[in-house]
Amino acid sequence: MRHLLRSPAGLAGTTLVTIMVILAIIGPPIWGAEAERINPSAILQGVSDAHPLGTDNLGRDILARVMVAGRLSLLLALLTTLIGAVIGTVLGALPSVLPRRGARVVTGTVNALVAFPGLLLAMFTAVVAGLGAKGAVLGIGVAIAPGFARLTQTLAASVAGADYVSAARMLGVPRMRVMTRHVLPNIAEPLILNLTQALGSALLALAGMSFLGLGVQPPSFDWGRLLFEGFSRIYDTPAVALGPAVAVALAGIGFNLLGDALARAAARTTTPAKAAPVPAARQEIEEPDPEAVLEVRDLTVTFPGGVTPVRGLSLTVAPGEIVGLVGESGSGKSLTSSAIGGLVPYPGKVTTGRLRLCGVDLAELPEQERRKLLGTSLAMVFQDPMASLNPALRVGGQLAEVATVHQGASREKAWERAVDRLDHVHIPEPERRARQHPHELSGGMRQRVVIAMGLMGTPRLIIADEPTTALDVTVQRQILRLLRQVTAETGAATLFISHDIAVVGELCDRVVVMYAGRVVEELPVDQLVTGAAHPYTRALVASLPDMDTDRSLPLASIPGRQPAPAEVGAGCAFAPRCALASDRCAELPPLIPYGKAHSVACWEAQ
Amino acid sequence: MIIKNLTVRFGAFTAVDDVTLEIPQGAIVGLVGESGSGKSTLAKAVTGLVRYTGEISGADTRRIQMVFQNPYASLNPRMTVGASVAEGLRLPRADRAAEVERLLSLVSLPGAVAQRYPRELSGGMRQRVAIARALGARPELLVADEITSALDVSVQGSVLNLVRSLREELGLSMLFISHNLAVVRYVSDVVAVMHQGRLVETGPTEEVVDAPRHDYTRSLLEAVPRLGRVS
Numbered sequence: 010m011r012h013l014l015r016s017p018a019g020l021a022g023t024t025l026v027t028i029m030v031i032l033a034i035i036g037p038p039i040w041g042a043e044a045e046r047i048n049p050s051a052i053l054q055g056v057s058d059a060h061p062l063g064t065d066n067l068g069r070d071i072l073a074r075v076m077v078a079g080r081l082s083l084l085l086a087l088l089t090t091l092i093g094a095v096i097g098t099v100l101g102a103l104p105s106v107l108p109r110r111g112a113r114v115v116t117g118t119v120n121a122l123v124a125f126p127g128l129l130l131a132m133f134t135a136v137v138a139g140l141g142a143k144g145a146v147l148g149i150g151v152a153i154a155p156g157f158a159r160l161t162q163t164l165a166a167s168v169a170g171a172d173y174v175s176a177a178r179m180l181g182v183p184r185m186r187v188m189t190r191h192v193l194p195n196i197a198e199p200l201i202l203n204l205t206q207a208l209g210s211a212l213l214a215l216a217g218m219s220f221l222g223l224g225v226q227p228p229s230f231d232w233g234r235l236l237f238e239g240f241s242r243i244y245d246t247p248a249v250a251l252g253p254a255v256a257v258a259l260a261g262i263g264f265n266l267l268g269d270a271l272a273r274a275a276a277r278t279t280t281p282a283k284a285a286p287v288p289a290a291r292q293e294i295e296e297p298d299p300e301a302v303l304e305v306r307d308l309t310v311t312f313p314g315g316v317t318p319v320r321g322l323s324l325t326v327a328p329g330e331i332v333g334l335v336g337e338s339g340s341g342k343s344l345t346s347s348a349i350g351g352l353v354p355y356p357g358k359v360t361t362g363r364l365r366l367c368g369v370d371l372a373e374l375p376e377q378e379r380r381k382l383l384g385t386s387l388a389m390v391f392q393d394p395m396a397s398l399n400p401a402l403r404v405g406g407q408l409a410e411v412a413t414v415h416q417g418a419s420r421e422k423a424w425e426r427a428v429d430r431l432d433h434v435h436i437p438e439p440e441r442r443a444r445q446h447p448h449e450l451s452g453g454m455r456q457r458v459v460i461a462m463g464l465m466g467t468p469r470l471i472i473a474d475e476p477t478t479a480l481d482v483t484v485q486r487q488i489l490r491l492l493r494q495v496t497a498e499t500g501a502a503t504l505f506i507s508h509d510i511a512v513v514g515e516l517c518d519r520v521v522v523m524y525a526g527r528v529v530e531e532l533p534v535d536q537l538v539t540g541a542a543h544p545y546t547r548a549l550v551a552s553l554p555d556m557d558t559d560r561s562l563p564l565a566s567i568p569g570r571q572p573a574p575a576e577v578g579a580g581c582a583f584a585p586r587c588a589l590a591s592d593r594c595a596e597l598p599p600l601i602p603y604g605k606a607h608s609v610a611c612w613e614a615q
Numbered sequence: 616m617i618i619k620n621l622t623v624r625f626g627a628f629t630a631v632d633d634v635t636l637e638i639p640q641g642a643i644v645g646l647v648g649e650s651g652s653g654k655s656t657l658a659k660a661v662t663g664l665v666r667y668t669g670e671i672s673g674a675d676t677r678r679i680q681m682v683f684q685n686p687y688a689s690l691n692p693r694m695t696v697g698a699s700v701a702e703g704l705r706l707p708r709a710d711r712a713a714e715v716e717r718l719l720s721l722v723s724l725p726g727a728v729a730q731r732y733p734r735e736l737s738g739g740m741r742q743r744v745a746i747a748r749a750l751g752a753r754p755e756l757l758v759a760d761e762i763t764s765a766l767d768v769s770v771q772g773s774v775l776n777l778v779r780s781l782r783e784e785l786g787l788s789m790l791f792i793s794h795n796l797a798v799v800r801y802v803s804d805v806v807a808v809m810h811q812g813r814l815v816e817t818g819p820t821e822e823v824v825d826a827p828r829h830d831y832t833r834s835l836l837e838a839v840p841r842l843g844r845v846s
Contacts, residue, residue, distance in 0.1 A: 172689035173699075176745070179662060179681055180703035180752050194693040337767040481649035481794065482838040489840075510768065511797075514842035538842050552772040554801040556824065556839055563779075564801065566772030570737040 019270030025263025033080040040073040055246040062252040065238060074235055075252045082231040082260070085146055086212035092150030093211070094204055097157020105165050105192060106184045119162065122155035130155075131214065135223055142231075145224035149214045153207055160203060164196035171195075202272045209264030216257045232257045297365055301325045302469050302502035303349065307362030310344050310353055318344045318574040320526040323362075323600070326470070326502035331493070333517030333534070334506045335549075339571055341526040342506050346472045349504075350389055351379070367469045385415050388463025388501075392475040394455035397462070398447040404458050405431070405443025411465035430461040434491055453484035460491060464499070471496065471503040477512065489516050510549050514538070519606070522546045525572050525582035528600055532607045542603050542614040545583045581611070589613040616756055616788065621669035623653070623660050630656040631667070632812035638756060641786040643778070645803030645820070647796050647835065653812040654792050658760045661790065674756050674788075680749035684761040686741035690733040696744050697729030703752035718747040721785075722777055739770030743777065750781075757781075758790045763798060771798075778802050796839050800824050808832045 014020050048068030055063050062071040100119055104112035122130070135148030168174065169192060177187050218224035219233025220240070227234070232253040239250035298304055303326040310319040319341040326332045336342040348359045349366075364371045367386055371379055391397055399407060408427035412418040418426065424443070431439035434457040447455055456476060463471060473492060477485035493516065496503045507513050513520055514537050522530045522543065530543040541547045551565035558564070569586040572578070581587075584594035593612040600610040616638045623631040631653045638644045648654045660667040662681045680703075683689040690699055700715045716726040722743040733741055742762055749757055759778065763771040779802055781787045793799050799806060806823040808816045808831065816829040827833045 172683040172685060173691045175664065176681070176683065176689055176748065177691075177702060179664075179679075180748070181677065182702055190694065191691050195691070337769060482796070482840070483649065483834055485840070486838040508767070509840065511840040511842050515840045549768055550842065552768055553842070554772075554775065554797045555841055556797055556800060556836070558797070558801055560801055560820075563776045564772035566776065567769040570739075570770070571767075 016270060016273070018266045019274070022263050022266030022268075022270050025259055026267050029079060029083060029260050029263060032076060033083045036076045036079050040076045043070055043073040044077040045069065053242070056248045061248075063246050063249045065249070071235065071239070071249050071252055074230060075232065075256050078231050078235055078253070079256065079260075081225065081229065082212060082215065082233070082257075085142060085215050085225075085231060086208055089146045089150045089211040089215060090153070090204060090208045092146065093153035093207060094157050094200075096151065096154040098161050098200065100154065100158035101161025102165060102188055102193070104162060105169055106188050116162070119155060119158045123159050125155070127152040127155075131218070132223070135218065140223065140226065142225045142229065145215055145218040148223075149211055149218065152214070153211060157200075157203070157207070161196065161200065164199060165192050168192050168195045199272075202268060205271055206265055206268030209261045209268065212264065213257065213261045232260075297363065297368075297370075298325060299368060300327055301365070302328050302367060303504065304363060304365040305345075305349065305361065306364075307360075308345065308348055308364065309360045310341070310348050311358045311360075312574075313356055314575065316575045317577065318526050319348065320577070322523075322526070322528055324504075324521060324528070326504055328469075328502055329496060329500045330519065331496055331503040331505055331517045333513030333520045334504060334523060335508070335510050335513045335520060336523035337508055337571055339525075339573060340523040341574070342508075342523050343474055345523070346389075346474045346504065346506050350387060350472060351383060381415070385466045386469040388460075388466070388468035388471045390456065390459050390463065390471065390473040390476045392478050394452070394459045395447060397459045398455060400447050403444055403446055404450070408443070408458070408462050408465055411462060415466060426465065427461075430464050431458065433464065434458075434461045434495075435487075436461070451484075452480055453488060456480065456488055457491065460488075460495060464495065468499060468501045471501050472506070473503065474506045475508065476505075478507070478509070485512070492516065510537075510553055511555060522549070525577045526574060527582065528610065529583065530607075530609045530611075531600070532609075533605075536607060540604075540607070542607070542609040543583075543611045544587050544589050544613070587613075616674035617670075617672050618657075618661065619670040619672065621657070621660055621667050621671070623656050623665055623667045629812055631660060633669075634809075634812075634814050636807055636814060636817065638788050638790055639805070640788055641782065642804045643782055643789045643791050643802055644805045644807060645799035646790060646792045646807050646809060647794065647799050648809035649794060649835075651811075652809040654809050655760055657809070658758045658790065658792055661756070662758055678752065678755040679758060680752050680754035680756075681758040681760060682742070682745050682749055682762050685765050686738050686745055687733075687765070689745050690741055692733055694732075695729065696731050696733065696736070699733075700729070700744065700748045700751055703748060714751070718751050719744075721750060721781070722747045723773075737770065738766050739774055742766065742774055746777065746781075750785075750787075754787070756788045756790065758792070760792045761794065764793065764795065775802055796824075796835060808835065 014023060046069060051064050051068040053064065053066055054060055060070050060072065062075065064070055100115060103115045107115065131148035131152035134151045135144040138144040138147045174187060174191050177191055215224060216233035216236065219231055220237045222237060225231045225234045235253035236250055239253065243250045305322065305324040308319055308322045309317065311317045322345055334342050334345065344353060347353045353359050361372065366382060369382060374382065398404065405424060405427045408430060409423035412423035412426050413420065428439045428443050431443055436442050436454060436457055450458065477488050480488060492503060505513065505517055514534055517534050520532055520534055520537055521528055522545065524545050530541065530546045532541060538550060541550060548565060548567045552567065554564055567586050572582055579597060580595040581598055584590040591613060598610045598612045600608050603609040603614060618634060618636045621631060621634045622629065634657060646654050656665060658681065659665040661671065662679050663676055697715050700718055701711045704711055704714055706714055715729050719726055719728055724740065724743050763774050766774060775798065782789065791799065791802055800820055803820050806818065806820050807814055808829065810831045816823060816827065816832045823832060824836065827836055
């Protein structure tokens, strides 16, 4: 509601509609007598103090008649919209309830009606139903029904494919009940929004019918009728026609603005409540490591509303090293990689104590040089290779572009290198594949193409974000091997992000475990199974079934769930789920060394 | 339940090709295969969601229930957990609340969850609710299609433990479908391996895992990532 009033359009729409509704309620009791009083001495008068909009051919005050006509105009519009909405919703919902053949007939009818001009449909119905308000209401109601039917049908079809509808069918829930309990409640919101806008259109259409003499007949009158009566005098006393015209226009605009604003407010996601701010970087930052390809200190990513998915993360990756960044969904691992690549989506905000790539501080570089450095020395591989490939272009051309843009190579040279790189990532028949489009390749092949694209330059850092999650295990194996080979050959540093601790354990040299936006443990991979110190890491390893798990014992699992980025408190975020938690855990444990190349953030680490 | 010569065709494409598989009473049969192997289509055929040729005998097909992969899409967001679970019950209104509570306790959820909406629950809890809803129909066979692949590792364990305890306590027969061989190995009594629409190997879990006979099974086993194995 607050959103509705905040935008000027929403405010205007709400105000206009409120005024119209008040007018409809209080108009007839206040001005009713005045509007009906015939005064032979004041026939066809123009604007005067007594009659601000003049009088009609029976001497009745037109301003009073405009005020009184509001009720009938709005009521008729409401009735019309209801008729249209009910017929439309029933027609649109029927195909989901009827047997197949009946459904097809209804769908075909709706399609034909949608294609039929609305005005003709309205006139036709109005003439059949008889001249007057009844005919106009039925006519316009029938004319707007196909639109509602189509909307309902489309929305219902999208919900009908949902798993919960399949589940209900399997449980033997009758079709009619599936419709009323599962489908209609889930599509009600857009339908109701559409109703508001339809109300505005119905009001205008009814005014149009009355203006043509097809609508309300005397002695009843609505705004359209008043306009019709005043129109013949528009050249000598324009006010008599302008009054009702302005009323119709304002009401129509009001309902349309309100409908628009409602739709926009519904589409907006609610912003979470404000949470405690993250304390600023507290420790003194040590000297930069000249050897490291990537050095990140105190990386924090925040979103408006106190949502902080990454909290003071520090990370170092050396040349030729594969570091696994592992965590469950919502741990902030993917946003960490986005922040390093400068890809955090708006309105996210990234702050770092230090972000060095290849020995250069990215924060100190001008924008253009920063882009060039990222473009030539960083290769990124995502879960969905189609996100990195343009479906409309041949893969060879996309690879070659890297060389022409960043390295200034000629087109032939660039193409040659593209084919060579495709060959290098073990794509059979690289020349033929280079001329194909991404959709002609399998998922594993596309992922190879993306890796080849990263190899067009001389990458110093490869960031692979869940690169094998969408792939089958046998293909996953090949891609992991390829990543290993590429890292060894180029001497690049690789940051491998995954939720799958088994894959990380198989591929990486060092493992960084994230929980609720923070690093909780960093350890060499050979320590993962037996030497992990943080209770979370140990629980993760224990809960993972592998090919040697004892089948007679229950699997370990961690009670509760990871806090959402807006819920993380001041102390250790894992404490509520931790068996070892003590009073100390209310204070945030720092990440401190724990043996060789091993550090852990836990007060109770053993 | 016995599936005999089941075939599913989509136009010229044969998704499931002449599959014969027995699911013994009270056993969990694990079905593994890669994407496109036809395992999900087989599940849909068994539950009657796609047309097939062949024969399914030994179970009332109306008493086969399914639990879906994505617990965020399989519960109606506008219905309370209790209303969702009560949908499959064929009981007088007065007895429903007690039965819903019994079903929720079967999946280790407190009865108070019945008043909550799905959005208030974690993925693991939602998946338990989906299982409770399926159990309400007193199924002769429960088809579980990748029920842990949308869950985090730390909650996957509790759902797998639940699956095993349901078999032990209720004697529930189950077709457990997963691409993850380690998960299938952990819960199943029998493992069936599917490849390009055909069953290439079926046998008791230990036999298939320890002494695979088909080349494809071997390559699948070989590819399972293992902690601490550096390739």
